[in-house]
Amino acid sequence: MNQNAVIKAEILSQALPYIQKYHDKVVVIKYGGNAMINEELKMNVIQDVVLLSEIGIKVILVHGGGPEINQTLKKMNIESQFIHGLRYTDDETMNVVQMVLAGKTNKDLVKLIMQKGGNAVGISGIDNQLIVAKKHESQDDLGYVGDIVKINAHIIIDLLDKGYIPVVSSVGTDETGQTYNINADTAAAEIAAQIQAENMILVSDIPGLLMDKDDESTLIPLVHVYEVKGLTDKGIISGGMIPKVECCVRAIRENVKKAVIIDGRIPHSILIEMLSKDGIGTMFTR
Numbered sequence: 001m002n003q004n005a006v007i008k009a010e011i012l013s014q015a016l017p018y019i020q021k022y023h024d025k026v027v028v029i030k031y032g033g034n035a036m037i038n039e040e041l042k043m044n045v046i047q048d049v050v051l052l053s054e055i056g057i058k059v060i061l062v063h064g065g066g067p068e069i070n071q072t073l074k075k076m077n078i079e080s081q082f083i084h085g086l087r088y089t090d091d092e093t094m095n096v097v098q099m100v101l102a103g104k105t106n107k108d109l110v111k112l113i114m115q116k117g118g119n120a121v122g123i124s125g126i127d128n129q130l131i132v133a134k135k136h137e138s139q140d141d142l143g144y145v146g147d148i149v150k151i152n153a154h155i156i157i158d159l160l161d162k163g164y165i166p167v168v169s170s171v172g173t174d175e176t177g178q179t180y181n182i183n184a185d186t187a188a189a190e191i192a193a194q195i196q197a198e199n200m201i202l203v204s205d206i207p208g209l210l211m212d213k214d215d216e217s218t219l220i221p222l223v224h225v226y227e228v229k230g231l232t233d234k235g236i237i238s239g240g241m242i243p244k245v246e247c248c249v250r251a252i253r254e255n256v257k258k259a260v261i262i263d264g265r266i267p268h269s270i271l272i273e274m275l276s277k278d279g280i281g282t283m284f285t286r
């Protein structure tokens with residue numbers, strides 16, 4: 001008997017309780033732009049998404065594309081400026097964000113899902129007013145960065161019920177038709193909260209929340225929401241990690257059962273997180 005085959009079958013059968021647990025449940029996966037850079041790992045992420053969908057889990061894929069936006073802006077000689085992890089967005093930048101996120105990145109992901117045999121429909125937050133936004137409120141003026149006012153989720157619920165994987169880009173509009181640039185983690189959390197998703201998984205290119213952001217061996221596997229303020233005050237949570245952690249806290253407070261940050265550089269990290277007993281990344285809890 002081929003021992004390898006037995007081991008593989010054993011591993012597959014261990015996924016049964018998780019497949020049963022998540023069957024028909026909604027899971028929001030946010031796929032960050034930094035984890036899209038390696039093509040092979042990108043295919044792994046897409047394959048995991050398709051597999052979860054094929055076994056009856058309702059997957060919503062919300063995507064970022066920060067590095068791609070940076071590259072396009074650079075080609076156009078427009079400088080990228082981030083304040084507390086959010087991109088300063090003037091009129092010209094807004095056009096580029098919409099072009100990249102709602103255009104290229106969104107459709108590339110849809111194509112990859114189709115190539116792997118899944119059924120995907122790409123929509124932006126503008127479509128059917130999925131994401132209603134307003135100008136972001138903060139001490140600094142961030143231009144057309146948006147805060148989410150409302151998620152009109154029926155369009156994604158319809159798509160899920162018909163067996164499609166909605167692929168969502170994080171641009172929104174207000175009632176005047178002004179478009180806003182919304183951090184993709186924020187969009188994922190608001191969608192997860194509105195739909196009362198079972199899980200929200202943020203896929204990035206870091207092991208999770210680190211005690212020292214320059215030392216990957218300092219992973220914090222579990223964070224209680226009440227610990228977040230202290231970690232932020234100490235400067236442990238900074239830059240792009242700020243919106244990420246805020247979103248996990250928001251999702252948990254809004255009764256999403258599990259919010260995790262995982263490392264998209266680990267092959268099939270989504271499957272490990274969803275279908276095995278092994279913890280991976282940083283999990284947020286009450």
Ligand SMILES: Nc1ncnc2c1ncn2[C@@H]1O[C@H](COP(=O)(O)OP(=O)(O)O)[C@@H](O)[C@H]1O
Pocket residue numbers: 031032033034035064066085185203204205206208209210211212213236237238239240241242244
């Ligand atoms: N404590 C921390 N642990 C891990 N990363 C951190 C931490 N504080 C700040 N960061 C920064 O946050 C970045 C992740 O955010 P971001 O680049 O926006 O990811 P994504 O594109 O996946 O949304 C990391 O690359 C790192 O530079």
Ligand SMILES: CC(=O)N[C@@H](CCC(=O)OP(=O)(O)O)C(=O)O
Pocket residue numbers: 031032033034063064065066067069085086087097145146170181182183184185
């Ligand atoms: C307001 C704001 O910062 N918006 C983000 C939207 C894309 C995003 O969030 O992409 P990642 O997940 O790859 O970082 C931006 O302009 O980069």
